[in-house]
Amino acid sequence: MSADDQQLGGSTLAVHGGEPSVRSGRSITEPVVFSSTYPFENTAELHAFMQREVERPEEYGRYGNPTVAATEAKLAALEAGEADGGGCGAVLMASGMAAITTTLLAMLRAGQHVIFTADVYRKTRLFARSYLAKFGVEFDIVAPTLEAIEGAVRDTTRIIFTEAPTNPYLRVVDLEGVVALAKARRIKTIIDATFATPINMRPLSLGVDLVIHSTTKYLGGHNDLLGGVVIGKSGLVDAIREQVGTLGAVCDPHNAYLLSRGLKTLALRVERHNHSALALARVLEAHPKVAKVWYPLLESHQDYGHARRLLRGGGGVISFEVEGLEAGTRLVDALRVPKLAPSLGGVESLVEQPALMSFYDQGPEGRAALGIREGLIRYAVGIEDLADLRADLESGLAAL
Numbered sequence: 001m002s003a004d005d006q007q008l009g010g011s012t013l014a015v016h017g018g019e020p021s022v023r024s025g026r027s028i029t030e031p032v033v034f035s036s037t038y039p040f041e042n043t044a045e046l047h048a049f050m051q052r053e054v055e056r057p058e059e060y061g062r063y064g065n066p067t068v069a070a071t072e073a074k075l076a077a078l079e080a081g082e083a084d085g086g087g088c089g090a091v092l093m094a095s096g097m098a099a100i101t102t103t104l105l106a107m108l109r110a111g112q113h114v115i116f117t118a119d120v121y122r123k124t125r126l127f128a129r130s131y132l133a134k135f136g137v138e139f140d141i142v143a144p145t146l147e148a149i150e151g152a153v154r155d156t157t158r159i160i161f162t163e164a165p166t167n168p169y170l171r172v173v174d175l176e177g178v179v180a181l182a183k184a185r186r187i188k189t190i191i192d193a194t195f196a197t198p199i200n201m202r203p204l205s206l207g208v209d210l211v212i213h214s215t216t217k218y219l220g221g222h223n224d225l226l227g228g229v230v231i232g233k234s235g236l237v238d239a240i241r242e243q244v245g246t247l248g249a250v251c252d253p254h255n256a257y258l259l260s261r262g263l264k265t266l267a268l269r270v271e272r273h274n275h276s277a278l279a280l281a282r283v284l285e286a287h288p289k290v291a292k293v294w295y296p297l298l299e300s301h302q303d304y305g306h307a308r309r310l311l312r313g314g315g316g317v318i319s320f321e322v323e324g325l326e327a328g329t330r331l332v333d334a335l336r337v338p339k340l341a342p343s344l345g346g347v348e349s350l351v352e353q354p355a356l357m358s359f360y361d362q363g364p365e366g367r368a369a370l371g372i373r374e375g376l377i378r379y380a381v382g383i384e385d386l387a388d389l390r391a392d393l394e395s396g397l398a399a400l
Contacts, residue, residue: 038056092259093250096192201310322400
């Protein structure tokens with residue numbers, strides 16, 4: 001599909017972005033190519049391929065797959081906001097963490113320095129402590145504010161890695177300020193925008209160098225796949241892609257197909273997530289048994305100003321606090337619509353107590369040190385009817 005340089009809407013891009021007008025074989029859906037290797041007709045074709053004189057699949061499945069490549073093209077177009085990707089590239093991997101770790105390993109070397117903001121995904125911080133430090137890469141983990149980030153910059157800083165909105169407190173950093181700071185110091189910027197999706201925020205348009213998504217979440221949207229993607233300017237993405245063949249965290253074609261299919265309804269689903277979550281966040285904020293609510297488009301959120309400026313919608317995750325761990329358990333067990341499970345971004349609503357799920361191993365003192373409150377609930381709103389979600393939540397709160 002050609003956009004003729006016009007700006008297309010999110011739903012149009014989700015359906016048509018990155019796709020040819022007519023596919024080989026005339027299939028309206030993306031065919032799934034299951035193959036570990038791709039033979040050549042003769043040595044003349046092999047020579048031409050090695051010289052990049054012909055377009056065809058890579059010679060071996062670890063280096064590429066037609067179904068994966070087609071899904072990458074759609075993701076690049078969706079994130080760049082143009083049907084042809086606008087010089088943007090994407091590389092799919094086996095999980096969101098694979099996308100993060102492969103990118104950092106590809107871009108950093110011993111003696112260099114990276115800044116992480118404190119609310120980035122817990123396993124990202126664990127990777128910094130357990131692996132980057134082992135490889136001689138220095139790092140700081142600072143508050144998600146421009147002042148804290150600027151204070152941590154060194155002469156050896158090569159990357160600022162942030163996330164927005166964050167998990168579980170939905171922080172939204174001053175992304176425009178971070179980009180300006182980074183460009184002035186010739187530092188690369190990377191953002192994990194899983195919670196935002198390309199529907200609610202397009203960081204590349206703000207000057208961010210690389211955007212990472214866990215495609216497991218909203219992009220796939222149906223709790224049935226694992227994947228991760230890195231999106232940015234083609235040259236930078238291609239350098240990361242070269243490392244995927246070495247490190248081996250490839251995306252398999254069936255997962256790529258499921259992701260491509262899920263992307264078709266992304267804008268519709270995110271619109272529903274945005275609407276329902278904001279409505280439920282307001283219900284929770286007004287409830288006497290709820291101590292505090294975190295949702296980026298509530299006026300009470302500390303980053304509301306940044307969120308209003310940067311986000312088209314607040315997303316589907318709400319975090320809120322009740323009075324202690326036992327009260328949270330009673331509430332979670334009383335709810336009937338959401339599943340008790342980690343993750344987010346699917347059609348089913350999911351609920352969890354971070355103290356008993358992601359941070360169970362830390363104990364009360366460790367959780368307190370990390371800022372995880374004992375009465376914290378994270379509710380990932382699905383696409384069920386708002387009236388049913390509200391009635392179920394109010395009934396659960398009544399059980400307290």
